[in-house]
Amino acid sequence: MTSLENAIVRLLKSRPFYGHLLLNLRREALYDQTKNAGITIRDGIPVLSVACEAFSSLQPLQQEALLEHLLKHLLHLHPLRRRERNPHDWDVACDLAINPGIDNLPPGALQPANYRMEAGLAAEEYYDLIVPPFDFGNASGSGAGSAEQDSRGASGAGQGTTIHQAETIDSHEAWQEADGTPLSLAEEMVRSLVRDALQGSDGQTPADIRAVIDSLLQPAPIPWRQILRQFIATAGRTGRSSTWMREHRRFEHSTPGIRKRRRLNLLVGIDVSDSTNIVALREAFAAELINLARGRDCQLTVVYANSRIQRVEAFSTSSFVAQRYDGGGFTDLRPVFEYAKTLHPLPAAVIYLTDGIGPVPERMEFPTLWVLTQDGEKPAPWGVELRLTV
Numbered sequence: 001m002t003s004l005e006n007a008i009v010r011l012l013k014s015r016p017f018y019g020h021l022l023l024n025l026r027r028e029a030l031y032d033q034t035k036n037a038g039i040t041i042r043d044g045i046p047v048l049s050v051a052c053e054a055f056s057s058l059q060p061l062q063q064e065a066l067l068e069h070l071l072k073h074l075l076h077l078h079p080l081r082r083r084e085r086n087p088h089d090w091d092v093a094c095d096l097a098i099n100p101g102i103d104n105l106p107p108g109a110l111q112p113a114n115y116r117m118e119a120g121l122a123a124e125e126y127y128d129l130i131v132p133p134f135d136f137g138n139a140s141g142s143g144a145g146s147a148e149q150d151s152r153g154a155s156g157a158g159q160g161t162t163i164h165q166a167e168t169i170d171s172h173e174a175w176q177e178a179d180g181t182p183l184s185l186a187e188e189m190v191r192s193l194v195r196d197a198l199q200g201s202d203g204q205t206p207a208d209i210r211a212v213i214d215s216l217l218q219p220a221p222i223p224w225r226q227i228l229r230q231f232i233a234t235a236g237r238t239g240r241s242s243t244w245m246r247e248h249r250r251f252e253h254s255t256p257g258i259r260k261r262r263r264l265n266l267l268v269g270i271d272v273s274d275s276t277n278i279v280a281l282r283e284a285f286a287a288e289l290i291n292l293a294r295g296r297d298c299q300l301t302v303v304y305a306n307s308r309i310q311r312v313e314a315f316s317t318s319s320f321v322a323q324r325y326d327g328g329g330f331t332d333l334r335p336v337f338e339y340a341k342t343l344h345p346l347p348a349a350v351i352y353l354t355d356g357i358g359p360v361p362e363r364m365e366f367p368t369l370w371v372l373t374q375d376g377e378k379p380a381p382w383g384v385e386l387r388l389t390v
Contacts, residue, residue: 003056007063014064020200021071022048024193024381026364030171036106038171039070040079041178041186044234044367044384046193049174061104069105070170072098075194075212078123079178080186085127091172092163093126101208109169130163182230189384191216196381224371225288227386228351231369232292235264235349264298267347267366269336271354273306276373281388285353285371301347303339307332312339331358333379340366353388354379 004027012019030038030049036058038049048070055063073079078094095110100119102109112119117129178186194216198205205213268289270282289300304311307330333354338361340347349367355376368383378385 003052003063004050007060007067010060011064011067015068015206016201017197017205018068018071020197021074021193022067023200024196032171032173035171036066036169037070038174039074040174041074041181041189042174043177044181044185044189044231045364046074046189047174049171058106059104062106065102065104066106066170068102069095069098069109072102072209073170074190075209075216076123077183077186077190079172079175080181080183081123082175086131087172087175089130089164090123090127091168091175092166093130094123094172095168096126097121097123106169108167110166115163181234185227185230185234185384187216188227188386192378192383192385193381195378224386224388227384228288228369228371229292231349231351231367231384231386232264232266235266235367265343265345265347266298266300267336267340267343267350268300268302269333269350269352269354270302270304271306271331271333271352271358272304272310273331273355276353276355278373281373282353285388289351301343303336305332305336306330307335309335309339331355333358333360337361337365 008019008022025046025048027048030051033051033054036051036054040047082090092110096112099109099111194213300315302313303309340350347366351369353371355373356379357377360380364382369386370378370383371386371388
């Protein structure tokens with residue numbers, strides 16, 4: 001994706017905060033060539049999808065504006081705030097909320113002025129203006145919508161098009177995948193991305209999103225047990241396999257059905273260096289993990305490591321008991337992830353209790369929860385950060 005990489009480089013120079021945010025997103029191809037790109041949160045991980053040909057056809061400034069548009073959807077957590085609202089009208093409302101502050105957007109970008117609406121409202125406020133009273137939404141289609149387009153017409157759209165016929169410039173098809181991630185877990189993930197982007201950009205943030213960034217960095221405290229519980233619940237929904245024993249709901253006999261894996265396989269890394277040798281901390285973490293694991297069919301592989309793996313123990317739900325292992329020494333966080341690749345089946349997620357000080361893999365192979373000590377540091381731009389307090 002040369003055009004995408006070039007656009008990111010340009011943003012790193014002109015608006016480094018956005019550039020560093022993009023560097024930390026998982027990227028994949030968008031096969032719907034009717035849209036240029038899309039963004040969502042899948043199983044707690046932010047995913048940027050780009051249609052190479054369609055994206056490359058845009059002017060450089062339009063490419064940068066589109067990427068800014070996508071990042072603002074992520075920063076505002078738009079994919080997770082839809083709830084039971086009408087999907088089409090919520091998509092339109094989100095675009096109306098963020099587009100006025102972005103210059104050089106591709107043709108067809110929705111603007112409040114085109115529908116005789118004021119700029120600067122939140123997505124929920126635009127949604128209330130679009131959807132008539134007593135329309136509670138549905139699973140498909142658009143709302144009835146009564147706001148008509150300005151006589152000038154939206155850029156790239158025909159005159160007289162009503163707002164309930166409007167289309168977003170980016171793909172929102174994958175937003176439904178965000179429903180599997182609890183909002184508080186997604187907030188923690190985005191908060192981690194923002195911290196890393198701020199560090200990379202020397203604290204520079206665009207003025208129009210400064211309030212959003214401040215609210216992310218100064219949130220109401222969330223109990224660490226809640227984040228741990230939600231992360232495990234999200235990991236438990238990712239395991240699926242194909243089977244010809246069950247008919248596929250959409251394609252019947254031509255495609256195998258889907259069977260969810262009932263057993264949840266987790267790899268738990270325990271940093272046994274001196275900095276994490278805190279009895280109360282390790283025991284509180286182990287006790288909460290046990291309580292969560294006993295509520296389901298779960299296989300836990302516990303790896304004790306410092307600069308290398310010291311000990312490995314495997315437990316089923318019924319046999320798992322809290323234990324401690326003291327190792328000392330310095331820390332290298334890579335061996336635990338290398339060991340995870342050798343497991344069969346592969347773990348649904350990695351949960352790592354550490355102070356975060358040590359080398360890490362360059363890429364994330366598994367959904368990862370960094371369970372950090374109070375004074376610990378998140379060691380990588382990927383993964384979700386949880387700060388353990390006892």
